[in-house]
Amino acid sequence: MSAHLSPPHHPSLAAGDAKKQPHLGADPGRRTSSCFGGDHSSTKKPGPSAAKLALASFLGVIVLLAADASLAGAGAHRRLRRQYLRYVGIGVGVGVGGGGASAGSPPAWLSVPDRPNFTDDLLARWLAPGGSPCRDARTANISVPALDGAAARGEAAELGAGEIHEFTFWALDGAGGRRCLGGDYFEVDLSGAAWKSRPPVVDRGDGSYSVRLQVAPRFAAGEFRLTVVVLFRSFEGLKFSSARFKYRAELRRIPLLFRRPGGNASLPALEVCRSADFARDAWSGRWTRLARNDGCEDVDAAGRYRCLEPDHPCEAPWCHGPLGALESNGWVYSAHCSFRLFAADAAWRCLDGKWLFFWGDSNHVDTIRNLLTFVLGITDTSVVTRRFDAVFTNPSGGPGTLRITSIFNGHWNMTMNYLGLHSLRNRGFRQLIRSYFVSGDRVPDVVILNSGLHDGCYWTSVRAYAQGAEFAAQFWSDVMAKVRARGHAVPRVFYRTTIATGGYARDLAFNPSKMEVFNGVLVEKMRRHGVLTGGVIDNFDMTFPWHYDNRCNDGVHYGRAPARLVWRDGKVGHQYFVDLMLGHVLLNAICNG
Template structure:
């Protein structure tokens, strides 16, 4: 049995001796009336815009443990704000095209309310053609605001699940596995019906560069309008069931749907994505230099880009790689890909993160490959996993030096067109 499964089994055995999570609490009715009135107050319905900000989270983490109730774990959770009938076992009916809000409230084993936030609830809303993770806002007082919405064309029966993954900010611990709860606190059936009496379809706009620089939060979902009910994974672990020329439903994406190999499932948010053909992708990337600096997960990203998008057949095994690839269908087109592993100067080691830059030889390697043949056209950074182990104090991370001396929209005379941070922006490299 794996350690992860052992933890889950032990947690299940312990939790089975504690409170059962119920859809309706056994607390006095007056208590629930006061609680519901507080939750439905304008203040509760409109949490501050900064409640999701990193500074707010870090402030709450620093306060954790300063009050007696901070050290009390969450053992049960109840929801308020959804229309219930009878004993709560009947299906809830909600309208599509409407933003619905409800609250999860955390309780200790003795039935008392938690006084502080820090519980990590994962909310899953799944239907036959829709899957999403509704947003959860920690209100900082033991209650959590959940917002969900389903588009008009996706009426049907849905399952709403709430899973408590971690309590008391333990999800941010250096070694969080031992604190994993992974407990389903409630499960509901919801029938989403059209608010207009008929199915409505909204065609999303294509995502543009401004969508990636906007501070507007992304609230995405997976949907499918074209799929094969009998589709199954093949021997290579791929869903190859739709016709090669099957096109997206323009409401959710643009391009050849089968290229995703997902049996029709496609991601979209407030905008939709374009699925590039191999010819279009090569035209876009021809002559470009891509620079990846991050953990070994980038190997999957690079392999998928080369093989699934550009039509190559590359095997990516090393954590640090430099690849020059040529379009098999047009030898005049080429692409350079640089991936420098950031876990440690030695690719076989881990958990040093930015401290790798204290090694002069490693720093020179990064600088050399970054500038080799000119600065990159795009930079993809991922510095979360290994820095999470190396940097215990969040405030110390931004104090790192910037040894590349390259900042602004132009880097050493040449424009670096795009820069992404897939986890955490690295303070030593600004492009």
């Protein structure tokens, strides 16, 4: 059950029935076809002389030795020392093609390094000048020296399970020559029968890239595939009208085998996520399959994949609770920690009396509806539209009331689209948002922010988006300052990263290359303004392994309501468990203190 709440006093805004209006996913090509943008050009400069390069190399060695002494020493700051050791490879098991591992290093989980000065570094690399054939060349292929030989012989390279394996690959031009600038966007997928993950890729800026792989011993059986697709070249996915520049070429599909370690070697057990675990700006997780009903291929009359019993238990440490509730036929997501899957009674106990405030794109609407339907047992979700404020009660008759406020940010007018963060330039829209924090006798307990896909169509460049992100971060910082000034406790504020758009939408103005960058920019701005008191929920990493086609999404949403209808890919029904997993991850962030 639910009850509408009258919003706090605010100026009148244009409104309407969002369900009767054009939707973000209704016709993406219509709007994005006009997302044309200019090119970023820069003056070409002559390269440095040999003497200057030699001097720079000498100074670089001196700096590296000084860093080694200061950061690897016993007196170094712990956090900086860990970052440095991870960067140079100490304490990381490195397989074929890697280097720098110390003998006997204990196994560790793969993670994404911190990214200081993300925006400035990105802009500097984007605007790096050309001036030589290898800099101006276009990527047409890659070279993976450590793996290409076995693949050419039709063999699967064998790697140790549990270890972190780092490989270098080079971007090649059409003639097979190496490029010496970065900027290509590679989609990398590591898949087995019970494993799907996105190995992190690091652009070194000189035409070389590093990729890191890891498979837990529990899932090492059978053959794996390492697939590498170049989606965009030379930062062209960041352009305003990116569809004109799509490349989308599968360059490698490499077979791999992972051998289980002997003795008692194993990865540290994952622990259930706590509040401190949401401090990371980017995750490197994986989807694992813990059960499977081979007879469950078709959806039921409601369009649902109820393949396992609802109370089918999870397997520790990969998750805890009713795995069957995900309706994923055994798939579940974990990262640097694992997640609890909530039954209805546990979820209501956690949420009772809380006020959740959502601000983001239409994917928020789907997640809220799925959380209410699949977890909290509320069947009437008609109130859940682009903008609403309502109180929900436990339908079982047990204790539990929950207030949810959701404000769509694709446009200041909730019936329109494609403004994103620029919607905050509307004074009335800013006053509407503030009204929930500066009036009444309480403020929301938890705030979940999201930038959204609409930004991909509005902002003409990364630099322009960075300015919009700075304005948004300053706005939310001011809102929280007003909460403090009123003597209230500041809500726990999370940023839920924007999804990786799937299938046909991989090429459009809200493509994964652009959305990953926009996520990084906004998280950095929010961090610097002290807004993210709760942390980051990396939905981009969660959705990426499933974004290559439209089986789990309609291109721009992963949480569309189940239905026994023909889906975009021509099959009846669609997989919706990726967004259900997000709902449980949100509950972990809210409930696991």
